[in-house]
Amino acid sequence: MSAMLLNKEKWPEFVGKLTGKNVWAPQSDGTEMRFAPVGENEKVVLDYNNTRVPPKGALFPQTETMFKFEIGSDKVEEPPLDQEVVVLGLRPCDARAMTIVDKLFKWDIDDPYFVKRQEKTTLVGLACNEPGLNCFCTSVGGGPAATEGLDVIMADLGENYFVEALTDKGKALLDETRDLLEDADDDAQKQKEKLSGEAEDKIKRSVETEGVPEGLPGLWDDPLWPRVSASCLGCGTCTYLCPTCHCFDIQDETEGIDARRCRMWDSCMFSEYTLHTSGHNPRPTRKERTRNRINHKYSYYVDKFDVIACVGCGRCTNLCPVNIDIIEILRQVKEAL
Amino acid sequence: MCKNPYIPHTATVEDTWFETGGERCIKTFKVVFDDEKVRDQWSHLPGQCAMIGVLGVGESMISISCSPTEGQFLRFSVMRMGKVTQALHELEPGDKMMVRGPYGNNFPVDEWQGKKILTIGGGIGQAPLRPIVEYVRANQDQYEGLTMIYGARTSNDLCFKGEFEEMSKCDDLSCHLTIDVEEEDWQHNVGFVPQMLLDLDPSPENTIAITCGPPIMIRFVLENLKKLGFEDEQIYTTLENRMKCGIGKCGRCNAENMYVCKDGPVFNYSVLKEIPEAFA
Numbered sequence: 001m002s003a004m005l006l007n008k009e010k011w012p013e014f015v016g017k018l019t020g021k022n023v024w025a026p027q028s029d030g031t032e033m034r035f036a037p038v039g040e041n042e043k044v045v046l047d048y049n050n051t052r053v054p055p056k057g058a059l060f061p062q063t064e065t066m067f068k069f070e071i072g073s074d075k076v077e078e079p080p081l082d083q084e085v086v087v088l089g090l091r092p093c094d095a096r097a098m099t100i101v102d103k104l105f106k107w108d109i110d111d112p113y114f115v116k117r118q119e120k121t122t123l124v125g126l127a128c129n130e131p132g133l134n135c136f137c138t139s140v141g142g143g144p145a146a147t148e149g150l151d152v153i154m155a156d157l158g159e160n161y162f163v164e165a166l167t168d169k170g171k172a173l174l175d176e177t178r179d180l181l182e183d184a185d186d187d188a189q190k191q192k193e194k195l196s197g198e199a200e201d202k203i204k205r206s207v208e209t210e211g212v213p214e215g216l217p218g219l220w221d222d223p224l225w226p227r228v229s230a231s232c233l234g235c236g237t238c239t240y241l242c243p244t245c246h247c248f249d250i251q252d253e254t255e256g257i258d259a260r261r262c263r264m265w266d267s268c269m270f271s272e273y274t275l276h277t278s279g280h281n282p283r284p285t286r287k288e289r290t291r292n293r294i295n296h297k298y299s300y301y302v303d304k305f306d307v308i309a310c311v312g313c314g315r316c317t318n319l320c321p322v323n324i325d326i327i328e329i330l331r332q333v334k335e336a337l
Numbered sequence: 338m339c340k341n342p343y344i345p346h347t348a349t350v351e352d353t354w355f356e357t358g359g360e361r362c363i364k365t366f367k368v369v370f371d372d373e374k375v376r377d378q379w380s381h382l383p384g385q386c387a388m389i390g391v392l393g394v395g396e397s398m399i400s401i402s403c404s405p406t407e408g409q410f411l412r413f414s415v416m417r418m419g420k421v422t423q424a425l426h427e428l429e430p431g432d433k434m435m436v437r438g439p440y441g442n443n444f445p446v447d448e449w450q451g452k453k454i455l456t457i458g459g460g461i462g463q464a465p466l467r468p469i470v471e472y473v474r475a476n477q478d479q480y481e482g483l484t485m486i487y488g489a490r491t492s493n494d495l496c497f498k499g500e501f502e503e504m505s506k507c508d509d510l511s512c513h514l515t516i517d518v519e520e521e522d523w524q525h526n527v528g529f530v531p532q533m534l535l536d537l538d539p540s541p542e543n544t545i546a547i548t549c550g551p552p553i554m555i556r557f558v559l560e561n562l563k564k565l566g567f568e569d570e571q572i573y574t575t576l577e578n579r580m581k582c583g584i585g586k587c588g589r590c591n592a593e594n595m596y597v598c599k600d601g602p603v604f605n606y607s608v609l610k611e612i613p614e615a616f617a
Contacts, residue, residue, distance in 0.1 A: 247588030300594040
């Protein structure tokens with residue numbers, strides 16, 4: 001589909017055109033960037049590195065109602081999930097992460113909440129010109145201007161945004177804003193490619209994944225696991241903020257006779273996660289839990305869905321309070337193989 | 338629009354009774370779906386599970402402890418352990434139980450036709466084995482024979498005791514009960530299940546062995562089955578792990594690359610022995 005340009009001065013108008021939909025975009029809350037619904041006076045910021053919390057919540061909210069009911073009745077009411085949503089300015093790694101969890105949420109039985117939200121959501125991505133310190137997307141199948149999972153890709157060319165629809169959904173969105181866009185010329189296309197090539201060169205960290213999915217389970221009793229998990233506090237940040245982590249808990253909440261069954265993000269790094277009611281825990285310490293986390297991402301998921309469940313966004317490394325670094329763990333894995 | 342797999346069906350408790358007493362008592366529920374369509378569409382096989390619960394409290398994955406050959410109802414035998422099982426235990430005939438499923442794979446009862454079936458159970462581990470016993474008894478002409486070994490710590494910890502007392506008098510199966518410690522008036526064996534298996538010395542020839550019980554019992558039963566000459570492929574067991582969704586999404590029930598809720602709960606030993614986490 002044809003490439004367009006959006007002059008940055010027209011950006012507020014572009015966002016304004018989409019107000020009929022629920023627009024999610026990165027905004028500053030004073031200390032950090034986060035994806036949030038765009039209100040009238042809120043400023044969408046696009047010159048950001050990445051948000052602390054990934055935008056996975058657009059399709060898989062941190063907490064969501066599965067159904068409502070009244071105590072004493074067996075009649076349940078499902079949420080309609082019929083609202084259109086546009087996510088503006090998500091990074092290619094986070095969009096790609098959605099295609100990875102997509103495989104699980106549609107494995108054999110469709111997860112109706114994820115599927116319905118996905119049908120109503122248009123993802124407008126923004127290519128990275130300045131990758132972060134711990135970014136390694138290029139090692140795991142992505143790239144700073146990768147388009148997988150996106151409906152529209154944008155790139156910051158300085159004065160203009162380069163804008164290109166990638167799917168029918170994306171095309172429909174650009175049709176709505178057509179009067180703000182102008183056709184992109186060859187120079188713009190070349191500039192975009194140049195910037196994305198430069199961004200790739202700026203990525204300094206990498207992991208070697210060859211042989212890892214097949215070899216990891218064989219390292220079950222390797223001394224690397226107690227070593228790499230020794231300083232882990234079990235806080236769950238690495239998994240909670242991971243764009244490909246999809247685990248959830250299900251709980252019933254009641255208030256008077258009003259009740260709901262809801263699900264919320266959960267983490268395999270928590271001890272309660274696998275704790276049996278008998279008191280037995282198949283993953284009793286952080287060693288087993290760390291081993292599961294790395295195996296799940298780099299082996300089990302590959303085995304089931306043929307893709308590594310890591311997009312190299314670097315959040316787990318950036319945000320770990322004790323500096324556990326997934327790249328270093330994978331280096332040790334590779335060394336032990 | 339697709340049917341939401343997380344929405345449970347309403348079932349009415351028809352009958353309940355206690356299998357065992359004490360703090361962690363086991364209560365059996367016989368339930369029937371309220372909706373005739375659900376009743377007709379429901380189909381399960383021995384080994385499968387269901388998510389059962391009470392709205393406002395939660396749900397737990399529980400083995401379906403009856404065979405489909407027994408009729409258009411479900412049976413669950415539930416040990417009182419936590420919040421959900423406590424709420425389930427409060428249900429009496431006429432109360433509503435919420436049920437969704439059936440989940441997981443099943444024992445390959447069709448593949449086993451023409452073979453001798455040997456079940457080895459311990460404690461609440463008999464709940465997933467009971468459907469096999471009932472299924473094979475209902476289809477006797479398709480199987481070569483049925484031997485059942487079942488044990489618990491004391492006679493008061495044996496589930497389905499009345500049924501098995503009856504069965505031990507039947508000709509169609511050989512039923513062996515055991516308890517760990519000697520008791521007055523106990524007519525059956527005294528000793529651990531794995532030892533009883535060795536003592537009975539069943540021939541592995543044309544036989545399928547299925548075991549379920551506490552992890553420590555399973556470990557020694559597997560060892561002893563090997564001593565008796567059983568090949569890995571002749572041995573099956575069923576696993577349990579904490580579960581939330583039952584349909585392979587919530588993530589927590591994995592034993593390495595296998596989800597117990599979807600790839601299990603029934604596993605052949607030839608597969609299982611390659612998965613150290615399954616025995617963790």
